[in-house]
Amino acid sequence: MKKFTLHEGIVAPLDRANVDTDMIIPKQFLKSIKRSGFGPNLFDELRYLDEGQPDQDCSQRPLNPDFVLNKPRYQGCSVLLARKNFGCGSSREHAPWALEDFGIRAIIAPSYADIFFNNSFKNGLLPIILEEDLVDQLFREVEAQEGYQLKIDLEQQCVIKPDGTSLPFEIDAFRKHCLLNGLDDIGLTLEHADAIRAYEQRRRAEAPWMFS
Amino acid sequence: MTGKTLYDKLWDDHLVTENADGSALLYIDRHLLHEVTSPQAFEGLRLAGRQPWRLDTNLATPDHNVQTTDRSGGVDSIADPISRIQVKTLDENCDSFGITEFKMNDPRQGIVHVVGPEQGATLPGMTVVCGDSHTATHGAFAALAHGIGTSEVEHVLATQCLIAKKMKNMLIRVSGQLGAGVTAKDVVLHIIGVIGTAGGTGYAIEFGGDAIRSISMEGRMTICNMAIEAGARVGLVAVDDKTLDYVKGRPFAPKDEHWEQAVAAWKDLVSDEDAVFDQVVEIAAADIQPQVTWGTSPEMVAPVTAQVPDPAEIADPVKREGTERALRYMGLQPRQKITDIRLDRVFIGSCTNSRIEDLREAAAVVKGHKVASTLKQALVVPGSGLVKMQAEAEGLDKIFIEAGMEWREPGCSMCLAMNPDKLGAGEHCASTSNRNFEGRQGFGGRTHLVSPAMAAAAAIAGHFVDIREISRV
Ligand code: SF4
Numbered sequence: 234m235k236k237f238t239l240h241e242g243i244v245a246p247l248d249r250a251n252v253d254t255d256m257i258i259p260k261q262f263l264k265s266i267k268r269s270g271f272g273p274n275l276f277d278e279l280r281y282l283d284e285g286q287p288d289q290d291c292s293q294r295p296l297n298p299d300f301v302l303n304k305p306r307y308q309g310c311s312v313l314l315a316r317k318n319f320g321c322g323s324s325r326e327h328a329p330w331a332l333e334d335f336g337i338r339a340i341i342a343p344s345y346a347d348i349f350f351n352n353s354f355k356n357g358l359l360p361i362i363l364e365e366d367l368v369d370q371l372f373r374e375v376e377a378q379e380g381y382q383l384k385i386d387l388e389q390q391c392v393i394k395p396d397g398t399s400l401p402f403e404i405d406a407f408r409k410h411c412l413l414n415g416l417d418d419i420g421l422t423l424e425h426a427d428a429i430r431a432y433e434q435r436r437r438a439e440a441p442w443m444f445s
Numbered sequence: 446m447t448g449k450t451l452y453d454k455l456w457d458d459h460l461v462t463e464n465a466d467g468s469a470l471l472y473i474d475r476h477l478l479h480e481v482t483s484p485q486a487f488e489g490l491r492l493a494g495r496q497p498w499r500l501d502t503n504l505a506t507p508d509h510n511v512q513t514t515d516r517s518g519g520v521d522s523i524a525d526p527i528s529r530i531q532v533k534t535l536d537e538n539c540d541s542f543g544i545t546e547f548k549m550n551d552p553r554q555g556i557v558h559v560v561g562p563e564q565g566a567t568l569p570g571m572t573v574v575c576g577d578s579h580t581a582t583h584g585a586f587a588a589l590a591h592g593i594g595t596s597e598v599e600h601v602l603a604t605q606c607l608i609a610k611k612m613k614n615m616l617i618r619v620s621g622q623l624g625a626g627v628t629a630k631d632v633v634l635h636i637i638g639v640i641g642t643a644g645g646t647g648y649a650i651e652f653g654g655d656a657i658r659s660i661s662m663e664g665r666m667t668i669c670n671m672a673i674e675a676g677a678r679v680g681l682v683a684v685d686d687k688t689l690d691y692v693k694g695r696p697f698a699p700k701d702e703h704w705e706q707a708v709a710a711w712k713d714l715v716s717d718e719d720a721v722f723d724q725v726v727e728i729a730a731a732d733i734q735p736q737v738t739w740g741t742s743p744e745m746v747a748p749v750t751a752q753v754p755d756p757a758e759i760a761d762p763v764k765r766e767g768t769e770r771a772l773r774y775m776g777l778q779p780r781q782k783i784t785d786i787r788l789d790r791v792f793i794g795s796c797t798n799s800r801i802e803d804l805r806e807a808a809a810v811v812k813g814h815k816v817a818s819t820l821k822q823a824l825v826v827p828g829s830g831l832v833k834m835q836a837e838a839e840g841l842d843k844i845f846i847e848a849g850m851e852w853r854e855p856g857c858s859m860c861l862a863m864n865p866d867k868l869g870a871g872e873h874c875a876s877t878s879n880r881n882f883e884g885r886q887g888f889g890g891r892t893h894l895v896s897p898a899m900a901a902a903a904a905i906a907g908h909f910v911d912i913r914e915i916s917r918v
Contacts (some may be wrong), residue, residue, distance in 0.1 A: 255882040324593060336585075346594055347646055422603075
């Protein structure tokens, strides 16, 4: 997994609540058996005017000029500012894969859907939760100032604004540790192999029908 | 010490290790797999040179990409080459790792969330995971069941465990008697309308109360299935006699003395009298009417007797704009009567409503009637090969076909258009599935979520009708 320590980048504001995973990456792209290459189809139905097909050359497709990621001022963005309940819907990890492949490293929103939130950490994508009024304020600032950038310091757990103000955020210690060090969960869990075997042994005695 | 909730009990029973920060290793008893979220997990396993920890807990079936028309040609008959590769990849992975799979033409194949309970592969007291958010369905059996992402699919394959953090407890108590024509689907849509699509985020929701007790196992699955649409990864219903009756004798269910032992243990799978929930939501069954969604999120729902909302009357600007956007997408006018929404297609199927009871309900409504001539298509897609056989044994297929509906092979079908069953842009569909997101059933398609009976009635009328008026005729 990619490490996340310190990141600075252009912020793109996606001003709608309940952005669902079908919107982040429509289902026709889930047919891929690969983990990469989803970036050109991120927000496909919002981003292009036509209906996207898998394995298509997206550079020839008509872009929706009104969609935020198509606006010249947000080109090269790597931080997505979003509204509440971001990532609701399915468990598809293709959603964080698409965001990551597009170049997004962090998301800032008042709340996320649980599965999406969880999946993001597994892919080196940092979902930051800030209070709704702070997010509101960020939306206003991003819109007011072209080229608006934010700095994200995971070690210090804060988002630093261009004027130097720092907005602290909470993060679970284990997830922080894994992100900072780019650790693979499976390897860490397998360090507990003995505990897993002990559990199985105990459980087999208590609930033998689970093992037949 | 205060009592435990059902969720607390399930959590404690599966704890392998717990860290100081509250993250834990949870043991997984059943892992269900399908073709969409597993290929990258198997690839990861291979790249790391790892083997599945315990083969016998895994059960796979393809469901999202399979066509629902003739499939006598097997996997090679899947027309879309990319879909075909995905299904073949599942077959190859299961064959090479030795995982049990109900392949495309196995009569036991079907939507993974229909197949698990039907086989008795989902049992009370289990932890059940699948790379699919509607894994919440299995909570109807008092199993701790939730959707996971592909990295976690790989994690479960390799370690039989999941890194998890305990959720909060919510009880949604539905009290009283459900009115005539009001089904489990209406109950859960009504609940989502009340608490919103993020209302359950961070919670495991237990559905309780006498109205829930009165609902069949099929109906309870419908309710738990849509817990995720209320934001909750987990939906639960306590064990009672209905649970035991349903499970008994199924192929993967315990037998003989194991059955007796299991039943004794399962009787404890209820929340203790003095258990404390972080949140309790009270719902009066009498308030629930047949529901129809009008918007692009399951919380955008109203009774069939109501009108589409008027954004001008909404004070909250984010909500107002969301409503305006939804009405634009759905091509509806503010204050339009729900019963005036004309339909192009009807879809009866999906892991929410494709079990035998759902098909019986729909068949009872269409029997002796014809689908409206204005309708382009009315699809009935059983949830599994076994549901299909049962329905045919009861003659339900004939009822549907005589009414002018299409009777199909099992799969996800038009619930999400990863296979050839899709809505065209701008088309309105009465659908028994669970998501009405933009483009969910096809690019530009407009989904209205309803119960099987309401979908069937709408198919005959060509627009929504109050099922309670139909039953009176
Ligand atoms: S029927 Fe629909 S919701 Fe259920 S598993 Fe299939 S695609 Fe997902």
